[in-house]
Amino acid sequence: MEIYLAEHTPGGIGDYGTVPLGPPVTAGSSGQFTASLPVSPGQWIIATATDGDGNTSEFGPSVRVGAGAVVCGNVHLLPGWNHVAYFGSQPLLLGDAFPSAANPAVTAIYEAIDGSSGYRRWLAATPAGRTLPALEPGREYWFLATAPVTLEGGFSVSFPVPASLQAGWNDVVYIGGSADPRDAFASLGDRLLQVAKWDAARQRWLRYGDGRGPAWALELQQVEACSVYQLLLSEPATLVPLQP
Structure with a gap:
C-alpha cells in the first residue's frame, strides 16, 4: 500500500494523490495495515495497492483524517421552535413541567417518527394525548420554548x-x-x-x-x-x- 496526501473535492469524485506520505506499507492477510503518517486533522489521504506480481491499482476512495473525538455538550434553546438533540447521560422521564417546575420554559416536545408524517409528543398544558414519555440521550427532538433555556448534559x-x-x-x-x-x-x-x-x-x-x-x-x-x-x-x- 502506498499512501498519498489527496487532492480532494467535496463528494470525493475524481480525488487523486499528490504527495507520498512515506514508504509503502504491507497489508496482512486480512488486508489491514497500520502506518504513521505526517498528516493533520481535516486533511484527506488516498492510497494505491500493489499485488505480489507488481500490478498497481488506481487510487481508492479518499479518507478524511479525524481529530480523534467529537464532544456533544449543553444544548441552548431559543424562544420558539428548536430542532436539537438531547445529550443527557441517561434517559429523562417527562413530568408535567420541563425542564423543571421552577422554570417551565418548554411547553411542547415532539419526536418525529422517521419515514412518516407522524410524531410522538409531550404537551405541558395537558396530559391528554401525551405519547412521548421520556427523552433519550443522543436522540433528536422539537422543543417549543417560551424563553431561553439550557439543556445540560454532554458526552464524548x-x-x-x-x-x-x-x-x-x-x-x-x-x-x-x-x-x-x-x-x-x-x-x-x-x-x-x-x-x-x-x-x-x-x-x-x-x-x-x-x-x-x-x-x-x-x-x-x-x-x-x-x-x-x-x-x-x-x-x-x-x-x-x-x-x-
Missing part, C-alpha cells in the same frame, strides 16, 4: 455513530466529523434527495439539495457535529458520519 465519542434511515423524511443527529454536506452524507449516495436544517434564531429552514427551493434557502455549507438535520431519502439507507 471517538468514533462516528451510524443512523438507520427510512425512505421519506428523517430527523437525525449527526455524530461525526464536521464537513461539507457532500462529504458528511457521502455514505447515502444518490438516495439522499434533500437536506434541511432548522434555523431557530430566524425560525426558518435552510436547505441543501435538489435546488427546488428559493435561492436564500440553499445556505447549508457545513454539517456540524452534534447538530440535527432532516434528510429526505428515496429508499432506506444507513448514514455513516465521517470519523471525528
Whole structure:
C-alpha cells in the first residue's frame, strides 16, 4: 500500500494523490495495515495497492483524517421552535413541567417518527394525548420554548455513530466529523434527495439539495457535529458520519 496526501473535492469524485506520505506499507492477510503518517486533522489521504506480481491499482476512495473525538455538550434553546438533540447521560422521564417546575420554559416536545408524517409528543398544558414519555440521550427532538433555556448534559465519542434511515423524511443527529454536506452524507449516495436544517434564531429552514427551493434557502455549507438535520431519502439507507 502506498499512501498519498489527496487532492480532494467535496463528494470525493475524481480525488487523486499528490504527495507520498512515506514508504509503502504491507497489508496482512486480512488486508489491514497500520502506518504513521505526517498528516493533520481535516486533511484527506488516498492510497494505491500493489499485488505480489507488481500490478498497481488506481487510487481508492479518499479518507478524511479525524481529530480523534467529537464532544456533544449543553444544548441552548431559543424562544420558539428548536430542532436539537438531547445529550443527557441517561434517559429523562417527562413530568408535567420541563425542564423543571421552577422554570417551565418548554411547553411542547415532539419526536418525529422517521419515514412518516407522524410524531410522538409531550404537551405541558395537558396530559391528554401525551405519547412521548421520556427523552433519550443522543436522540433528536422539537422543543417549543417560551424563553431561553439550557439543556445540560454532554458526552464524548471517538468514533462516528451510524443512523438507520427510512425512505421519506428523517430527523437525525449527526455524530461525526464536521464537513461539507457532500462529504458528511457521502455514505447515502444518490438516495439522499434533500437536506434541511432548522434555523431557530430566524425560525426558518435552510436547505441543501435538489435546488427546488428559493435561492436564500440553499445556505447549508457545513454539517456540524452534534447538530440535527432532516434528510429526505428515496429508499432506506444507513448514514455513516465521517470519523471525528
